[in-house]
Amino acid sequence: MSSDAAHQPTVPLPELFPGSGDAGSAGVPDGQQPARKKSRWGRRLTIVLVVLALLLGIGAVIAEFTLRQTVPEVMESAARKQLSLSADHEVEATVGGTSVLWQTLTGGYRDVTLRVPDAPLGDLRGEISLRAYRVPLNPTTGPLTAATGSVTLTPEQLQPLLSSATVGLAGEVSLEDGEMQIKSSIPLFGAQVPLELGVTLAASPEGNVLITPSRAKAGGLEITSEQLSEGPAQMLAPLLEPREVCILDRLPVGLTLTDIDITSSGKAVASFAADPKIVLDAAMREKGTCGK
Template identity: 30%
Template sequence: MSAGDTQPTLPLEWTTAEEPRRRRAWPWLVAFAVVALLAAGAWFAGEAIARDLVVKTIRSQIITNLALPADQQIDVDVPGVIIPQLIGGSLDQVRVESQDVALGPFEGDISVEAFDVPIRGGGELQDATAVVRVDEAQLRSLMAGVDGFPADALGIDAPFVTASTEFDVFGAAVPVGVSLSPGATDGSLVLTPASLQVAGADVTADELRRQFGILSNAVLRDWPVCIAQYLPAGLVLRDITVEGDLLVAGFDIDGSIIDDPAMLENGTC
């Protein structure tokens, strides 16, 4: 090879490939967040609709079964998330409250608490109770139907129900007061004399008999009034006490009341 054939050595040109662009993740995150928000919104919307339906159904059933006025105010509370409970077939807990509920002459503020309430036929309540709180005017109205009881002079003074009357002795009116202990017997409220007063002085039952003879029989007696006849048979009167200025009646609720029509009929004493 001649000198003229020799070519100068040239440096090689290296081409560096561009790094691939990284795809930005934020559009996907935004999309995921939007989907999550939509799903959450749908869940809460469904929950609200389900809760409203359950509350309205319970309220409607109470009004129908107890023959209450259509505008009776009834507060229904179902704790917890509704949809899983509906899927499971029962409500974990239901609380119901209503004021001035009138069932015949028996009137008061009612509160009910029930657990494991089945939403399909064939089930029973596992545990349910009711409490009725009766004020002085409401108790007076109830006792007005008891023959011979001085309902107009009735009062509530914990732990007793009080009443007063007068004995006519040779034309003179002698005031007699009685403190009555409330109790529950076979579906009836029973008021039993606990203490007596004549003209403001405490006396015993024997002393009252000696002083007034047969007249004393007007106060020395129990005063029963059947409550069960105004309530569904599934409500069993358990106890009655006086708390403050209210007479408080506690009831156990038969678990079959939601599935047995006989339990919705009025009870007996």
């Protein structure tokens, strides 16, 4: 070997593993390691938020389901108390709207319906249906925004009104062709003559029942208004006079009769408007009075 070759400078070998030296970060671009740490924390935070959202969603579903069960039960219990019904009397309450939980959080229920079959109404009994809008969580803290109701009566349940409607005439009652039809008999010339009487029902401005006879048939013959002015048919004249029957003493002061409809199924549906303060004011739930 020549002396020149022995004195050549030593050239270092290239690093096979960059970054494994003392510097630790050799070969790694500046700022990349902190970015990786931030990325890990971001992923962890996202996972935590997703888990929390899932837990909140599950909790909301459970709360909604629970309120859907408990809120109607509370309303049904309150209705039984207001109407003095037994604990086992059927009452059905329904809360409308997309979320009972949201309605509870906002302080009131926007659409509540209540159905009470065979409810007592003085000497009448019928099915009560009520619909209220914006019912407060505690009804004693504020009035309803609006409320309407109806009472459905069968011919049998209308019997107590029959005496007032027909001047004491009793008989078989049916509801068809938009009117109340009564089949009975009256004494005429010493014999009982079959009588059929048809009357329409409506609401007066005062909230009473307007009864207007529409037709009469005695012994199978139609009785005309001309016949009522002379001859034996005169005795039927009182039966064919329109009259107003007061029902204010059978209803709470806060309810006003607005309409009466005879359905095709043979029932009478009486519609009512409710004073918004009927739940708030006990005086509105007291029975009214008839007479001057």
